[in-house]
Amino acid sequence: MSDDTPLPGIVITGASGRMGQMLVKLVAASDKARLVGAVERAGHPWIGQDIGTAMGGAALGVTVTDDALDAFAKAQAVIDFTAPAASVEFAALAAQARAVHVIGTTGLEDEHLAAFRAAARHAVIVRAGNMSLGVNLLTRLTRKVAEALDADWDIEIVEAHHRMKVDAPSGTALMLGEAAAEGRGIDLASHRDSGRDGITGARKRGDIGFSAIRGGDVVGEHDVIFAADGERIVLRHLATDRAIFARGALKAALWGQDRKPGEYDMMDVLGL
Ligand SMILES: NC(=O)C1=CN([C@@H]2O[C@H](COP(=O)(O)OP(=O)(O)OC[C@H]3O[C@@H](n4cnc5c(N)ncnc54)[C@H](O)[C@@H]3O)[C@@H](O)[C@H]2O)C=CC1
Ligand SMILES: O=C(O)C1=N[C@H](C(=O)O)C[C@H](O)C1
Numbered sequence: 001m002s003d004d005t006p007l008p009g010i011v012i013t014g015a016s017g018r019m020g021q022m023l024v025k026l027v028a029a030s031d032k033a034r035l036v037g038a039v040e041r042a043g044h045p046w047i048g049q050d051i052g053t054a055m056g057g058a059a060l061g062v063t064v065t066d067d068a069l070d071a072f073a074k075a076q077a078v079i080d081f082t083a084p085a086a087s088v089e090f091a092a093l094a095a096q097a098r099a100v101h102v103i104g105t106t107g108l109e110d111e112h113l114a115a116f117r118a119a120a121r122h123a124v125i126v127r128a129g130n131m132s133l134g135v136n137l138l139t140r141l142t143r144k145v146a147e148a149l150d151a152d153w154d155i156e157i158v159e160a161h162h163r164m165k166v167d168a169p170s171g172t173a174l175m176l177g178e179a180a181a182e183g184r185g186i187d188l189a190s191h192r193d194s195g196r197d198g199i200t201g202a203r204k205r206g207d208i209g210f211s212a213i214r215g216g217d218v219v220g221e222h223d224v225i226f227a228a229d230g231e232r233i234v235l236r237h238l239a240t241d242r243a244i245f246a247r248g249a250l251k252a253a254l255w256g257q258d259r260k261p262g263e264y265d266m267m268d269v270l271g272l
Contacts, residue, residue, distance in 0.1 A: 008076035010253055011037030011099070013090055015064055016046050018164075019081035019104060021055055022246045027079070028052070028060050032254055037071035038064045041086070072097035077253035081245075084108050088115040095123035100256035102249050103127040106171025120263040124256040128266040129171025131248030135222065136266045138237045139179045142224050145233065146183025151206040153226040153233075155180045160213035160221040168212035169194055172237075176224050177208050 010027050014020040015038035027035045038051040044066065052060030065071055068090055072078055078094045080087050081104040092115070094101035103116065106129050116125055130136065146155065157180075159173040169177075174188075181188035186206065193203070194210035203209070220239040225232060239245075248266060255269045266272075 007032060007034045008254060008257055009034045009036035009074060010250075011039060011068075011071045011075040011078045013039040013068065013078060013080045013086065014082035015040050015051055016044060016054070017081060019242060019245060019249075022242045023079050023081070023249060024051055024055065024060070026243065026246045026250055030250065033077075033250065035060060035062050036075050038062050039068050039071050040064050040066060042066040069093050069096070072099050075099045076257060077102060079104070079249045079253055081105055081249070084112045088112050091116050091119035091123075091125065094125075095119040098123060100124045100126065100253055100259075102131075102252045102256065104129075104131055104245065104249055106174075107167030108171070116263065120261060123261050124259045124264065125262070126252040126256050126264045126266070126269060128248070128252075129175045130220070130245070131252065131266055132237075132239065132244040133248065133270060134237050134239075134244065135172055135175070136248075136270055136272055138222070138224070138235055139175050140267075140272050141235055142176050143179040143183040145224075145226060145235065146180040148183075149226055149228075149233075151184070153228045154203060154205075154207075154209070155184075156209040156211065156225040156227065158211045158213070158223045158225065160215075160218045162217050162219070163215050165214060168214070169210040170212065170220065170222070172220060172222050173210055173212070176222060177210060180208055180224065 010033045012023045046054040046064040050059040051062045051064050072093050077100040079102045080090050087105040157173045159170045191207050193207045222237045224235040252269045
């Protein structure tokens, strides 16, 4: 990039959210990107306000809008931590605007993933259930350990999040479960056991179990447990600051510039 090329302009969607506000602060303070837009849902009380003052700080010269298409038209990237239906809408608009779409949203179903696949025919999408370096490294380790251990080792994934989280298991837990299944050479969907309740009978050999704890202000904690007779291995990641996700998302937005259209994840961005 020559010296007079402007820095990539970034729009943050869900700007008033826990991740949205973290991302606004990070991008506004970055010397590698410019904050050029802040999008919130129609009817949100912050619409029409400067995002900086709405967040209780100094003005940032960016007005919160519910017109995503208009906001995306002047951007090189959209960083999107919102909700599944919103991210599907944004994927089509970001593709239209030829902006890199970084999707952190979790709680996704097959229909949402299909919409992203369609949008990625014409645009760059970087999507990950967890954008931190630590969790993506843990995901690689999980696959490695699962490769080395046979079904005498029961795999259970336990996650904990704050009381406001609306989806379970977490996107991270599903990432870890997919990695364990890949390592085992099995299909997660047919071996997944989430939310045991009542007389469940004995655990099925080869299953991958998921448990979700919700409460307090837990940012995100994940254990991958390999439990055998006489011993257990526990791979653990503890997040204590949402900045780790925001840093990964900004890295992804910059990495995605000048890439060929397609779907990428944080393993591509981090070279893991
Ligand atoms: N991939 C990752 O590394 C991470 C993913 N997440 C995921 O990001 C998502 C958001 O998490 P939080 O920020 O904690 O939630 P939050 O509820 O604090 O924020 C979501 C924001 O999206 C906004 N929103 C919803 N629909 C919208 C629409 N149609 N247009 C514009 N804005 C809209 C809401 O008003 C809210 O401000 C969740 O799915 C969460 O699991 C969270 C942290 C890290
Ligand atoms: O909702 C959250 O907070 C988080 N969600 C992501 C997930 O579903 O894994 C990532 C992180 O754990 C925080």
